[in-house]
Amino acid sequence: MIKPFIRNHDYNFIKKQAAFLKQTLRTAVDPKVLESVRYSTESNIMGRFPLADAHQQQLLKGISGLDTADEFDRYLGQLQPYVVEFPTVTAKQIQKLFPKNKKLKIPDLSAVSHRHTTYLSWLDISTNKMFLVHEMNGLIMGVEGRFIPSNKKSYCFLCNRHEELVFFSAVATKRPAKSSPDYYKAIGNYLCMNSMECNKNVTDLSALEKFMEAVTG
Template identity: 55%
Template sequence: MVKPFIRNHQYNLLKKQIGLLQQASNTVSDPKVVESVRYSARTKIIAAFPNATELQLQTLENISTLREPEQFHHYLHALEPHLIPFSQVTGKQLHKLFPKIKKLKVPDLAAIDYRYVTYLGWVDIATNKLFLVYHLNGQVIGIEGRYTPVNKGVCFLCNRHGDVALFSAISKSKPANASPDYYKAIGNYLCVNSDVCNKNITDVTALEKFVREVAGYHES
């Protein structure tokens, strides 16, 4: 039996590539074009799993057999048992991550399907704060920042155009000779709705870079 090996952002990439292939299969009459799309989809999917075992790769490469609409649906459905859920956090853990926030409002953790979560994010409108929690190299890291709604824009995490806010956080990383009042703010446009963002993110490179910069995280 294949152990869970697909993270949410990888599953989103799979869905995106499968969607492109299915669309080509349904609308393009030239078999060579369809096979070109199939090859591209397969290449991108395999590249997203550089550490996959032979058995895991076999599971992914079933894309080569997809032709009919029900096969595409079955393929994605069959991958769901292989999803690695976001490691659940408790309300107590969240309060420890943000000790300076005395009246921290946390999301309804029991209502979350952690299989489809890359990062945990929520907004406290009363304080104009946005909170983000991410697991990085075995550590649970919490980031808080100012939340400023803007007009439509592109989210730096999922690259989707939609409702975004400027998320500005103070970096904990300081130069060796920095003065006591030194600070550096890092801002990016982020989806207002983290559920939407989690459904669209296909790469965690930007997310992990942001978390490292803000948290002052350094690998040992």
């Protein structure tokens, strides 16, 4: 029985390590360099899974012995069934995350690739709003805010890739003790306009979860 244990961002990390090793195989002439890269690639991947059982370790360690492009493709393909899917959420559940938006425009959930999703995000052009949904600490959480297209490429704070961005600004829901009634704190950052591409590239959750914690308290 297959027990998924690789989250999307970890799978993206494995793909990145595999691409680096494959490139090294094409260019390295020093056997010692190649041996070092093989070792570091495997160590970096295994470091992501300190609780992996014997079967899981065997699956992951296979990368150090790969040589051809076909072998790398097979390795990544064998890991696909072990990727943890993003929780299935319904339109009704999403509406409950954003109760003040009675006319909330919900994306086509049937088009979501759950196995390759770290977070859901979509834009409502008519209201200049952006919505973000992510599972954190076992709970599905939602954040909404305003977005402004940057009209240029730069580095996304979530995936660190050079992509077309928007500036996303959300109002913190938690107020400091004894704050004035008109207290207002907006938290913003630049992230990918195309969340599907971002989900293919994100390898670390820390920036995303720090942002969500800052907004939701």
